[in-house]
Amino acid sequence: MIMTTTPTVEGREIAAYIRIVSSEAVAGVNMFKDFGASIRNMVGGRAQAYENELQNTRETALAELYDRAQQVGADAVVGIDIDYEVLGADNGMLMVTATGTAVRLA
Numbered sequence: 001m002i003m004t005t006t007p008t009v010e011g012r013e014i015a016a017y018i019r020i021v022s023s024e025a026v027a028g029v030n031m032f033k034d035f036g037a038s039i040r041n042m043v044g045g046r047a048q049a050y051e052n053e054l055q056n057t058r059e060t061a062l063a064e065l066y067d068r069a070q071q072v073g074a075d076a077v078v079g080i081d082i083d084y085e086v087l088g089a090d091n092g093m094l095m096v097t098a099t100g101t102a103v104r105l106a
Contacts, residue, residue, distance in 0.1 A: 001066055002076035003100070009076055013106040018072050022099040023064035027057040028092060054094060058082060061098040074102035 002009050061082070069077045080100035087093040 001069060001074070002105075003062065003066060003069075003080060004076070004078055005080045007079050009078065009105060012076075014076075014078070014103045015106040016104040018074050018102040018104060020099065021065060021068045021072065021074070021077060021102045022097060023061045023068060024095060024097045025057045025061040025064065026087065026093055026095045027053055027060075028094075054084070054096070057094055057096045058098075061096040065098040065100060069100075069102040072102050073104065075105040076103050077101065078103055 002012075008014065062080075065077060065080070077100040080098060083097045083099075085095045085097070087095050
């Protein structure tokens with residue numbers, strides 16, 4: 001399965017546009033990660049725990065997008081867009097959404 005942010009697959013013709021596919025992945029950020037990030041905010045540097053959580057959540061969303069495209073018989077997903085949001089009363093949840101167009105290649 002080819003997954004790309006571009007609207008086409010170089011060197012391949014799109015034979016059929018199947019449908020839009022999307023996925024969502026939500027991850028909680030616990031108080032220990034919040035504490036570590038707040039210290040990083042004061043002294044500078046990267047918040048590695050947040051970065052790791054964001055990376056894992058993004059990979060989960062992309063894996064789910066892959067599965068949903070397979071379910072509809074796609075060969076590829078083009079035009080993938082990834083969005084990030086924070087959720088919850090205290091912004092303690094990270095949400096990653098991935099959306100694209102499932103296609104069949106010639």
